[in-house]
Amino acid sequence: MEKNVSDAFFRDELQTLAANGQIDAFRGKFLDMHPYDQTAFFMELPEDIRLHIYTYLSPEEMAAIMEHIELDDIKPLVTEMDPRFAAMVIAEMATDDAVDILNELRKDVVVSLLTIMDDKNADEIKELLHYEEKTAGSIMTTEFVEIYQATTVSDAMQYLKAEAPEAETIYYLYVVDADKHLVGVLSLRDLIIADSDVKIADLMSDKVLSVSVAEDQEDVARMIRDYDFLALPVVDFQNHLLGIITVDDILDVMDEEASDDYSKLAGVSDVERPKDSALISAKKRLPWLIILLFLGMLTASLIGQFEEALEQVAVLAIFIPLLAGMAGNTGTQALAVAVRGLSTGDYGKQGKLKLMLREAATGLINGAVCGALLTVIVYFWKNDFYLGLLVGFSIMVTLVVATLAGALVPILMDKLNIDPAVASGPFITTINDIISIFIYFGLATAFMQYLV
Amino acid sequence: MEKNVSDAFFRDELQTLAANGQIDAFRGKFLDMHPYDQTAFFMELPEDIRLHIYTYLSPEEMAAIMEHIELDDIKPLVTEMDPRFAAMVIAEMATDDAVDILNELRKDVVVSLLTIMDDKNADEIKELLHYEEKTAGSIMTTEFVEIYQATTVSDAMQYLKAEAPEAETIYYLYVVDADKHLVGVLSLRDLIIADSDVKIADLMSDKVLSVSVAEDQEDVARMIRDYDFLALPVVDFQNHLLGIITVDDILDVMDEEASDDYSKLAGVSDVERPKDSALISAKKRLPWLIILLFLGMLTASLIGQFEEALEQVAVLAIFIPLLAGMAGNTGTQALAVAVRGLSTGDYGKQGKLKLMLREAATGLINGAVCGALLTVIVYFWKNDFYLGLLVGFSIMVTLVVATLAGALVPILMDKLNIDPAVASGPFITTINDIISIFIYFGLATAFMQYLV
Structure with a gap:
């Protein structure tokens, strides 16, 4: 080597x-x-x-x-x-x-x-x-090769030789008219195969795909990935050729966007770097933790409302983290599926309603299985059938609602034109903590007579 | 249009x-x-x-x-x-x-x-x-252009014209010796600039980077991204040229790997698709939920050990979800940073120890801030200074331990050659639930005399 x-x-x-x-x-x-x-x-x-x-x-x-x-x-x-x-x-x-x-x-x-x-x-x-x-304009480069329709293949090859050292890519040639409007595209592959006296106009494809300069970089990345392009031309609103975006920049964009989604799911507000000091790390994570601390206080005061029930049946407290944890987990699962689907553009307009229905059904299946399992376990463990039924039924209702919440929040955010990835895991988890406690203690209070 | x-x-x-x-x-x-x-x-x-x-x-x-x-x-x-x-x-x-x-x-x-x-x-x-x-061999294609060192530029261009319709890319020419060993590489850009009677041997770069056929596809993706290549040759252990991997396939690999990491962080075992039915969705998520259900039962039985303390001071139960939630969140943050760093190869050998020290310090800063805040809030809310101190001190210790756990688990998995992304959010969250309850009730039991 x-x-x-x-x-x-x-x-x-x-x-x-x-x-x-x-x-x-x-x-x-x-x-x-x-x-x-x-x-x-x-x-x-x-x-x-x-x-x-x-x-x-x-x-x-x-x-x-x-x-x-x-x-x-x-x-x-x-x-x-x-x-x-x-x-x-x-x-x-x-x-x-x-x-x-x-x-x-x-x-x-x-x-x-x-x-x-x-x-x-x-x-x-x-x-x-x-x-x-994060727009096409911000990641494009202006070092591209442009030629006119009347040029012959051999002249184009000569021109390429001169431009090659400077241009970002010479593998696509963009054809423009006298006013710099983008009218066609030609790959170097096509140019090499062609006879030397053919005109570019007869060789080029006039179905040239381009992006507007204001386009979101994530959409540009998706387009390059779907169409397997090595570069994509960028035009203004009058279709003037302004620049090109090459696939190597798209690799960086995809990396950046993936890191971003991933960090948000984990509730790290900004992308952290290995070299960051502890103070910088803490500063990036603390805002989230403090927001969650106050949301957690809400949970605490909610349980506070049920202190009376707790004093009567202290054993109720045992299942709080289990219920809250399951609600958080199932919500995060639904969230991740919805965010990922939204960001890869997999849903149509109808798709979102379909997704909600599917999530409701998924929550019901998972809830029924976990609920039945938990009822049996708690019954044998605590030798109390009603307690088992309460915990099992609570988890079932909780899983349905928490799954729906996990899918609904990113969809609502997308509707409001907010990046759905902002609906991070910790946020959903805390919302679902509250939901689960409300359901659990609500049911416990309603059926208190069977528990004491 | x-x-x-x-x-x-x-x-x-x-x-x-x-x-x-x-x-x-x-x-x-x-x-x-x-x-x-x-x-x-x-x-x-x-x-x-x-x-x-x-x-x-x-x-x-x-x-x-x-x-x-x-x-x-x-x-x-x-x-x-x-x-x-x-x-x-x-x-x-x-x-x-x-x-x-x-x-x-x-x-x-x-x-x-x-x-x-x-x-x-x-x-x-x-x-x-x-x-x-998921190896280089599985994503490579065998339609590449290979030439010999003795070929002249003009002969190479002729050869390219013939190969262009079939080859996956003609923008790199790979130079091999008589035994098909990879000895050099040449871009079409270099070929176009060169004079027609120059020999390939004088034009090619003999410092050709290649990957072994067994290499992980994620490492191949990282290499293509770092070096801005459009394609990378794949060789066997004797350096015979077997195929090439092109950048368009790498875009798909990156997408797949990002989805995979993201799904695992959320505890969705397999990548879900929008078209999946509820039954398939449920089947993909249930295994996780059931594992977590049993881990949750551990949490429950742990609290069960402290039932006596709970019966004496029912108010203790109020703060369980807050503590468990904060532990889960801070652990997920640390986990995400560590997994992302490991998967982009940002850490050296020393880096991992440094990371652990930084995470400990980060946990301490976040813990001190959140702990002080919580002590004050609980004191004013419940008018009980010792309770405030207990909850505040518990959260501080919990945040340090939970942050460390979040970073340690993926690092250990990486050491054991398990994909660190498997240490998903829900898993860390549940581990940290248990840690937080142990700390909280441990402290509560130790200082019970101040609370009743």
């Missing part, structure tokens, strides 16, 4: 070369690695060696590294660079990545970097900077 | 053409759509019209549709086709998709389909059929 960054000996050797200023030897070994591995090595270095390396590499070489650095780590790096070098590095990056980086910096730093930068690059970046986060 | 499948009028028109046997008119409109849209239309049709369509389309045209059908829907379609047609359709598909479909069918059906199929395709498929699920 080749030497690489996961080899500690190789890493030390490289670091020594950098520290000793053996520029040629360092460059030879370093630039031989894939940019992703260069980045992994670079991020492990102490600041003083990083400062050396900025002087060993060209802005273009540094740009390749920057494109692989996680956004949360970007700020200190840009700050420690010479501003002119930083501006040149950012100018060399793909515009979409450059914009991502600038979005992490303070406004005045951005302004001064754009001022140092050459006008062409600065203008391209400025245009992308004002698109809203 | 172009007419498409989301237009109900267009859909009805197309269906009428198919039903009336107006083959040419139907083919004209139908084949004009993207295969994904063809599939969406096809899947909405009743069986009798589907049976017509099989006779209107060539196996190749039908194969394009089949590649977009979800695997769970495949079985009835293959069964309703004429077996010879089905074999021809599957032979026309990319081998990786063909294998996915055959894996859904009964063994005897697979054998008979492979017998009808021409030998070349049948052999290719048979070779892939025995790779284990």
Whole structure:
């Protein structure tokens, strides 16, 4: 196997070369690695060696590294660079990545970097900077290949040769008219197979799928996944071609969205990173815990209402966590299924009503099975048939209501145009705690005469 | 905008053409759509019209549709086709998709389909059929472009023209020696820029990254995402080139893995589908609920041990769900952070110890804040300082232990080579229920003299 960054000996050797200023030897070994591995090595270095390396590499070489650095780590790096070098590095990056980086910096730093930068690059970046986060505009790049319908295949190939070093992808060619309207698309595969004197107009597909610049990035991801595209053109409302979104950016979007849904289900408000300190972790989780603490107080005061029943039949308390726990679990199951379905767009309009009916039936089946089981267990354990019946019947009613609640909340949120993933697990769990206690003590109070 | 499948009028028109046997008119409109849209239309049709369509389309045209059908829907379609047609359709598909479909069918059906199929395709498929699920081998395709080092650029371009219609991607060319060992890689981009008489050996990169055929598909996905590849070669243990994995398959893998993690966090054992009936849904969720029911009985019998304390101080019962709920929530938060970190490979070896220390500190901060808050609230509500202190102190200890448990369980599972995502939310929640009750009643019993 080749030497690489996961080899500690190789890493030390490289670091020594950098520290000793053996520029040629360092460059030879370093630039031989894939940019992703260069980045992994670079991020492990102490600041003083990083400062050396900025002087060993060209802005273009540094740009390749920057494109692989996680956004949360970007700020200190840009700050420690010479501003002119930083501006040149950012100018060399793909515009979409450059914009991502600038979005992490303070406004005045951005302004001064754009001022140092050459006008062409600065203008391209400025245009992308004002698109809203998580839209197609914010993840597109402007380095695409556009050609005219009258071009011949051989001219197009010549043009591609010239554009290849700069373009984000050369595997799709976008065909535009004189006013820059998107009129067609052509894959490099089609171009290669074609005869050299054929016109692009006769070769291209005029059924070109595109997304609007304001489209949600999650919808763009779904489209690229469904249609197996390597890139998708982005247009404005008059169908002018503005940029393209490539599949490698979509992989990052999917990762981000999956992490986001996952964190929300667990009630972690913001995506946490392994490097976060305990204080930052606590700050991200505390808001949820405090909200849940107050919701928990509601549960407590609800039980408080039934203190009299509890004093008469202390054994009732034994089953509180079991009931609340089962309600929370079944609600989270229903929630996860509904959120996942909503986010992959699997439901139609009718589908939501169907889903609710199915969840009601699912809750009833699960409730009946668990209820029967629990009745028998409690009867044999406590030798009290009525207590068994109470607990069993309570769990049945609870499971039906809790399952419905788990599905209903995300559907309602979706209707109100709120991201259904916000209806996190802990929230549903606490709601269902309350529901279960209400049902349990309600039934216990009603049938108290059989229990004492 | 172009007419498409989301237009109900267009859909009805197309269906009428198919039903009336107006083959040419139907083919004209139908084949004009993207295969994904063809599939969406096809899947909405009743069986009798589907049976017509099989006779209107060539196996190749039908194969394009089949590649977009979800695997769970495949079985009835293959069964309703004429077996010879089905074999021809599957032979026309990319081998990786063909294998996915055959894996859904009964063994005897697979054998008979492979017998009808021409030998070349049948052999290719048979070779892939025995790779284990979720490995690189199971998602790779064998339709790649391989060339020799001695080839010139112009010969390579000629070869590509011939291979383009069949190959899964022509954007990477893999260079092999006479024994089919993978020795280099070349992108079509590099080929296009190069002069026509240059040898491939002088142009290719010999630092070709590859994955072993037994590699986990999640690791392959991570590699393609990190390195921004469009495809990755798959080799055996002697570095023979066996196949390639393309980025479009990786999008599906990422989706599948994200759904899987998400479902497990919510305690849904298997990924559910919107079309599942209530009975199937219930069957998928019940195993979890029953396990949790028995774990809940543990909680109940634990409280039963403290029945005496409860009879003396019934007010203790009021705070059970609050404590259990908070323990469950904080555990799920810690769990989600740890599982996500483990699955994206963010932790090193040292990282896990660091993570545990951080989680302990996070638990302590959150516990102190929530504990102080709760002490004050309970004191003012119940006008009982000792009760407030008991509940507040209990929540503090509980949050520390529950947070640690949430992080520890997935780390232990990872050490034991079990997928950490199996440590689902409900499981951790129930463990933490038990921990919280033990702490709460333990403290209550110890300090009973201050409470009665």
